[in-house]
Amino acid sequence: MATYKVVGTSMRKKDSMQLLLGKPLFVDDITPQDALVVKVLRSPHPNALVEEIDSSKALLVPGMVAVYTYQDSPQERFTMAGQTYPEPSPRDRLLLDRHVRFVGDAVAIVAGETEKAVDRAMKLIKVRYQVLEPLLDFHKAKDNPILIHPEDSWNAPCPVGADNKRNLCASDTCGDGDVEAVLSRCDYVVEHTYQVKACQQAMMETFRTYTEMDRYGRLHVVSSTQIVFHCRRIIANALGIPKSKVHVEKPRIGGGFGAKQTVVAEVYPAFVTWKTGRPAKMIYTRQECQTAGSPRHAMDVTVRLGATKDGTIRALDVYTLSNTGAYGEHGPTTVGLSGHKSIPLYTGGLEAFRFSYDVVYTNVQSSGAYRGYGATQGIFAVESAVNELADILHMDPAALREKNIVREGMVMPAYYYEVANACALDQCISRCKEIFNWDAKYPIRDMGNGKVRAAGMALSMQGSAISNCDVGSATIKLGDEGFYNLIIGAADMGTGCDTILAMIAAETLECSPDDIVVFGADTDASPYDSGSYASSTTYLTGKATEKACLELRDNMCAIAASMLKCDVSQLEFQGDGVYRLDGTGFVSRGDIATASMVNNCVPAQATVTHSSPVSPPPFMVGMVEIELDRETGSVEVLNYSSVVDCGIPIAENLARIQAEGGIVQGIGMALWENVTYTPQGRVLEDSFMQYKIPTRLDMGTLHVEFAYSHEPTGPYGAKSIGEVVINTPAPAIAHAIFRATGVWHRSLPITPEKILMETGHG
Amino acid sequence: MEIQLTLNGKKLTCAIESDTLLIDLVRQQGCFSVKRGCETSNCGLCTVLLDGTPVLSCSVLAARAAGHQVQTLEGLQEEAEEFVGFIADQGAEQCGFCNPGYVINTIALLRENPDPTDDQIRAYLAGNLCRCSGYEGQLRGIRNYLNWRKEERHGNV
Numbered sequence: 001m002a003t004y005k006v007v008g009t010s011m012r013k014k015d016s017m018q019l020l021l022g023k024p025l026f027v028d029d030i031t032p033q034d035a036l037v038v039k040v041l042r043s044p045h046p047n048a049l050v051e052e053i054d055s056s057k058a059l060l061v062p063g064m065v066a067v068y069t070y071q072d073s074p075q076e077r078f079t080m081a082g083q084t085y086p087e088p089s090p091r092d093r094l095l096l097d098r099h100v101r102f103v104g105d106a107v108a109i110v111a112g113e114t115e116k117a118v119d120r121a122m123k124l125i126k127v128r129y130q131v132l133e134p135l136l137d138f139h140k141a142k143d144n145p146i147l148i149h150p151e152d153s154w155n156a157p158c159p160v161g162a163d164n165k166r167n168l169c170a171s172d173t174c175g176d177g178d179v180e181a182v183l184s185r186c187d188y189v190v191e192h193t194y195q196v197k198a199c200q201q202a203m204m205e206t207f208r209t210y211t212e213m214d215r216y217g218r219l220h221v222v223s224s225t226q227i228v229f230h231c232r233r234i235i236a237n238a239l240g241i242p243k244s245k246v247h248v249e250k251p252r253i254g255g256g257f258g259a260k261q262t263v264v265a266e267v268y269p270a271f272v273t274w275k276t277g278r279p280a281k282m283i284y285t286r287q288e289c290q291t292a293g294s295p296r297h298a299m300d301v302t303v304r305l306g307a308t309k310d311g312t313i314r315a316l317d318v319y320t321l322s323n324t325g326a327y328g329e330h331g332p333t334t335v336g337l338s339g340h341k342s343i344p345l346y347t348g349g350l351e352a353f354r355f356s357y358d359v360v361y362t363n364v365q366s367s368g369a370y371r372g373y374g375a376t377q378g379i380f381a382v383e384s385a386v387n388e389l390a391d392i393l394h395m396d397p398a399a400l401r402e403k404n405i406v407r408e409g410m411v412m413p414a415y416y417y418e419v420a421n422a423c424a425l426d427q428c429i430s431r432c433k434e435i436f437n438w439d440a441k442y443p444i445r446d447m448g449n450g451k452v453r454a455a456g457m458a459l460s461m462q463g464s465a466i467s468n469c470d471v472g473s474a475t476i477k478l479g480d481e482g483f484y485n486l487i488i489g490a491a492d493m494g495t496g497c498d499t500i501l502a503m504i505a506a507e508t509l510e511c512s513p514d515d516i517v518v519f520g521a522d523t524d525a526s527p528y529d530s531g532s533y534a535s536s537t538t539y540l541t542g543k544a545t546e547k548a549c550l551e552l553r554d555n556m557c558a559i560a561a562s563m564l565k566c567d568v569s570q571l572e573f574q575g576d577g578v579y580r581l582d583g584t585g586f587v588s589r590g591d592i593a594t595a596s597m598v599n600n601c602v603p604a605q606a607t608v609t610h611s612s613p614v615s616p617p618p619f620m621v622g623m624v625e626i627e628l629d630r631e632t633g634s635v636e637v638l639n640y641s642s643v644v645d646c647g648i649p650i651a652e653n654l655a656r657i658q659a660e661g662g663i664v665q666g667i668g669m670a671l672w673e674n675v676t677y678t679p680q681g682r683v684l685e686d687s688f689m690q691y692k693i694p695t696r697l698d699m700g701t702l703h704v705e706f707a708y709s710h711e712p713t714g715p716y717g718a719k720s721i722g723e724v725v726i727n728t729p730a731p732a733i734a735h736a737i738f739r740a741t742g743v744w745h746r747s748l749p750i751t752p753e754k755i756l757m758e759t760g761h762g
Numbered sequence: 763m764e765i766q767l768t769l770n771g772k773k774l775t776c777a778i779e780s781d782t783l784l785i786d787l788v789r790q791q792g793c794f795s796v797k798r799g800c801e802t803s804n805c806g807l808c809t810v811l812l813d814g815t816p817v818l819s820c821s822v823l824a825a826r827a828a829g830h831q832v833q834t835l836e837g838l839q840e841e842a843e844e845f846v847g848f849i850a851d852q853g854a855e856q857c858g859f860c861n862p863g864y865v866i867n868t869i870a871l872l873r874e875n876p877d878p879t880d881d882q883i884r885a886y887l888a889g890n891l892c893r894c895s896g897y898e899g900q901l902r903g904i905r906n907y908l909n910w911r912k913e914e915r916h917g918n919v
Contacts, residue, residue: 016850019858020865021842022795022835029794202893204799204807204859254797254859255893286800494857494894653899654853660896661856688804688891696884696897 006507007716010653013499014518015252015492025252027224028283031210035279036065037115038269041108041122042292043100046134046363046681047146050098050107050127058110058124063117066276067125068109070096074240077153080294081329081368082227082234082261084469084530090156090169090328092149095238095267100129101148101326102365103682104292111272111280134363136681138298138323141167141360148326148361160332169324170332170359176413177352179304182315186306190389194381195747196730197675198298198323199668200290201370202693205254207265207284207293211273214247219274221248226260226491227531228521238267239274246270249522253493257665258369260493261533262294262329290686294368297334297359298323298675301381311395312349313386313404316414318342318378320357327366331359334369337463338378341617343414345382345425345459347406353414363681369533371662372726375462376669380748383458383731388744396442397457397735398433402426405459408709416467418614422709422719424645425459425619431707432457436623436641444739450631453638456735457623460727463615464711464720465536470611472540473527474548476505477605478556478596479517482577482589484509488520489529490541495722496654497537501545503650504715508549510575511589527607535618535720538650542715544610551606558602560587563595616711618719619645622663622728625700628740630759633752635737637667637700642728645707648717652706655721659704662725668694670730674749765828769793770837778824784810785819787827788834795835795862799891806890809863810834816870835862841869848907854899856892864890868904877908 015025024030055067073096081089096106108125112118135146149164156162161171183189209223219241225231228248236243253260269280284293304317320338324331339355370376386404390397406412408423433439441455465472475487486505492498502516509515520526529541553573560578561568564585572579577588587595596604622642628635640663649655672692676684685691710717730748738744741759766775769791778787785808788796796819799805808819811833812826835842842865846855855861864887871878871886878886883904884897892900 010851010853012847012850013853013855015858016853016855017843017846019855020846020849020861021839022862022865024794026794026797026859033790204797204805204857204891204893206799252858255857257893286802494855494859496853496856651853653851657853657856657895657899660898661894662896664896665893687802688800689802693891693893694897695888695891696901697888699897702896702898 004507004716006503006513007650008648008652011499011503011513011651013496013654014502015498026205026254027208027210027222027251030251031222031281032279035210035281036111036113036272037118038109038111038272038280038282039118039122040106040268041110041125043103043105043107045100045129045131046103046136047132048100048129049132050100051130052128053108054126055108058121061117061121061124063113064121065113066111066272068096068271070098076240077155078234078237079329080234080263082230082263082531082533085233086157088158088160088332089330090154090162092154092328095271102363104365105326109268109271134681136363136677138321138360138362141362142358148363162332167361168358169328169361170335171357173354173356175354179315179317179352179354182352183304183306183317186314187309188307188389188392190305190385190392191303192385192746193300193302194384195300196298196377196380197748198295198367199370199673199675200293200295200691201257201259202691203255203257203259206286206289208282209266209269210281211269212279213273213277219246219270221246221266221270223248223250223266224253224260225250226256226493226533228491228523229489229528230531231263231266232523234263235266235270239271241274247524250491253491256493257371258373258533259294262368264294286688287686290691291365291683294329294366296370297331297367297374299338299377301338301377303381303385305385305389307389309393311393311400311403313346314349315352316343316346316350316382317354318382320378322357322359323362323367324359325362325364325366329366329368331367334374335359337374340415341375341461341463342378342382344406344412345461346404347410347412348404355414364677365683371665371723373723376727379460379727380730384734384746387731387735398429398438401459402429415617422616422647422711423619424707424709427707428619428621428643428645431705432621432623432641432643435703435705438623441625451627451629452740453625453627454736454739455623455625456732456739457621458728458731458735460620460622460724461617462535462720462724463617464539464714465612465615466534467615468611468613470530470534470536470540471528471609472536472544473529473607473609474501474541474545475527475605475607476548476552478552478593480593482593484516486516486518486545487526488518488541489526490537491521491532493532495658496651497532500538500650500654501542504542504545505549507716508546509553527609535723538718539714539720540610540612542718544608546715547610548606548608551608555602555604555606556592559592559596559600559604563587612713614713616713616719618647618721618724620724620728622732624729624732624736626733626736626740628737633755635671637698639701641703643705643707644721644725645709646721647709647711647714647719649706649721650716650718656704658721659725660702663702663729664694664699666726666729667699667733669748670733671749763825765825767827767829768831770833780825782824783820784822784824784827787824788819788832793834793836797859797862799860806867807860807863809866811866811870816867835866838866838869845907849900849903852899852903854895854903856894860890860892864892880905
């Protein structure tokens with residue numbers, strides 16, 4: 001492995017002390033406190049038509065400014081999904097629609113000078129609904145006579161298999177080889193359906209946006225978003241105004257996890273400001289986040305896994321039914337990962353695969369992007385099926401995997417025929433067995449007090465950016481005294497990408513990360529970047545940063561050549577400046593900066609844009625030890641060990657925190673985070689009182705290590721880490737619970753009630 | 763109504779409504795470190811010290827602070843600065859939105875119990891949710907700080 005000076009070290013995030021000392025950095029801290037308060041009146045019905053809406057009394061409340069209804073809304077349909085244009089998600093939304101499609105759908109936008117006035121006014125708006133029969137069960141959605149989007153203005157710009165007359169948001173099938181033929185020749189076929197709920201990202205900072213008109217009469221948007229450029233386009237689409245009239249910037253973001261890859265809150269204050277000319281702000285309540293956010297797609301993933309009796313996995317057939325809810329944000333794309341990022345794990349002896357899916361509309365909250373983005377659901381299913389196979393074959397599940405996994409250099413047919421150029425998954429398994437002490441912990445141990453200890457395991461993969469699609473860009477600029485500005489359009493949402501990209505710049509420019517000042521993201525000032533999602537930032541924007549810095553080195557040499565009155569070929573860039581190769585001359589970075597500002601035609605800056613034809617998968621192994629109480633069904637996570645192959649981690653401490661954070665989110669999804677609906681379609685878990693995310697008493701001891709591979713297309717060998725880390729806990733914990741109880745739980749979350757009822761102790 | 767209180771060492775007279783919450787009062791006074799993460803007293807983000815005791819400012823009426831001392835992270839910068847660097851070394855602040863509540867509660871813990879075990883730390887901070895870090899790095903940071911402090915004190919003896 002090459003040795004680097006900066007890459008691979010641990011580093012404090014550039015904003016760490018400001019964050020830890022509670023400085024005002026977030027949307028609601030840095031924008032005026034007297035902006036108009038914007039709230040949304042929400043539908044109490046899952047499927048209804050607004051027959052009449054009377055806001056006359058509401059507008060009489062002192063301080064009230066406006067109430068907007070469907071009659072005020074632009075009529076061009078759009079999608080809120082933050083994706084590259086033309087978005088794969090169908091255009092199925094209006095800012096305000098007469099047809100409301102879930103409990104929580106927007107009925108009116110209400111703006112006033114104080115929160116009290118708005119709250120009072122909301123109660124005075126009289127709405128008469130024509131209540132329609134809802135379609136709540138996604139298993140019955142396809143070709144149901146109840147249509148979620150009967151309107152003719154619905155349209156899907158990309159060929160994703162969508163059909164609003166069949167409640168289909170997307171549908172497709174693909175494969176390699178003859179799955180049925182291979183399955184028929186297998187000694188064993190494991191076939192089950194695995195269910196994952198519409199879990200919430202539950203980032204600590206809810207959705208929030210501030211809007212004002214700027215000095216040029218443009219809409220200035222300060223929002224907690226992962227996607228400033230998509231946000232600009234989507235706001236303009238929603239309001240029916242030119243893109244040039246919108247300017248979006250993000251301050252610090254209080255967590256995103258994909259939630260803020262959808263333009264959830266922005267359009268409402270934007271509309272108010274555009275209509276009234278006044279500054280406006282919308283702060284989502286936690287309840288709104290839980291009921292009108294953009295959670296994970298609930299999926300039923302059916303796996304048919306065929307294997308020989310000696311444990312060779314020969315065929316995988318995966319069918320996913322995904323529930324996109326009332327609108328199609330990220331519906332056609334999340335589902336793809338449920339197969340394309342689970343099946344390739346077993347490329348080893350795989351002779352055939354098939355992957356097909358339907359994504360359906362229903363009258364529940366619209367889903368969106370949540371860390372893992374469909375891979376989480378697919379991996380819960382495929383990894384559980386592999387664990388079930390190990391049990392049938394009486395094989396050690398780690399040994400079964402070692403026999404079948406993808407290895408470096410293999411072509412992965414289920415992963416768009418990409419080659420695994422960097423893959424240390426085999427080392428991940430062997431190292432994880434060691435640190436977890438797998439051979440000692442895998443046997444079930446009766447603790448003699450009604451409790452048993454058991455272990456489980458799972459593998460995971462993800463991608464690094466969307467191949468042939470995502471765009472990462474970086475501008476690097478030399479400033480006075482020789483410091484550098486790094487200007488990006490990617491969004492640091494706590495992940496540390498500002499720091500990680502500065503480290504890549506510092507490695508390339510042979511300087512300290514302290515010499516790099518980072519700015520982003522701002523649609524008026526940043527170079528175009530798709531934004532921070534799809535595990536893209538380190539891999540893609542990182543590569544753009546490396547390339548921009550190499551270009552700047554050349555430009556600095558060109559400026560130095562005129563200073564030293566020689567040809568560029570006689571010069572060499574080193575971190576502190578430019579040297580003559582013959583040792584007779586040197587100009588410092590600071591001198592070059594000064595020279596660049598006087599009578600100079602060579603830019604002391606460079607902007608590079610980068611896309612990738614491949615999306616190199618990071619890999620991971622997770623092993624969990626639980627203690628299960630047979631009397632109560634309660635499960636305590638004792639230890640979670642994992643080894644991650646994210647290529648070369650740029651900042652090892654930040655990569656470790658990403659892994660630990662993802663694992664704990666995965667533990668929450670496996671054991672507690674539930675989403676249930678009343679028969680009237682209302683979400684029951686609408687606060688942290690019911691929707692229990694893990695506390696620090698719930699996750700046991702975490703142990704994360706890295707297995708290094710070197711990805712040739714990534715910056716300094718890096719792949720991604722942001723998403724791969726959430727995928728192992730659910731299947732590993734389900735495996736451990738099976739080991740402790742003898743019952744496979746194929747539906748998340750695995751609550752004590754379920755454990756008791758299904759083991760017959762209840 | 764009008765109340766008097768001491769906010770971060772400064773005596774204030776504030777006009778409030780009878781139903782004003784302490785979180786809203788301190789934010790109106792520019793203490794933006796105090797964050798709202800839920801409406802159900804579950805997240806711990808809005809923790810402040812009321813006469814030195816950690817309370818959830820979303821669940822305390824501003825009127826209850828009349829005549830009392832309120833401290834937010836703005837008023838505890840020096841005490842915080844000593845240990846938060848150890849969290850920064852781990853990268854465990856992540857998005858930072860939960861940090862002020864968790865930092866204040868850690869200050870309260872260490873005032874009460876200067877040498878806590880890992881389990882005592884976990885238990886005391888259990889009400890401070892963090893969705894980013896997975897908690898382990900925060901624990902490592904506090905542990906490293908306590909070890910450093912022991913060595914410092916040992917060194918000074």
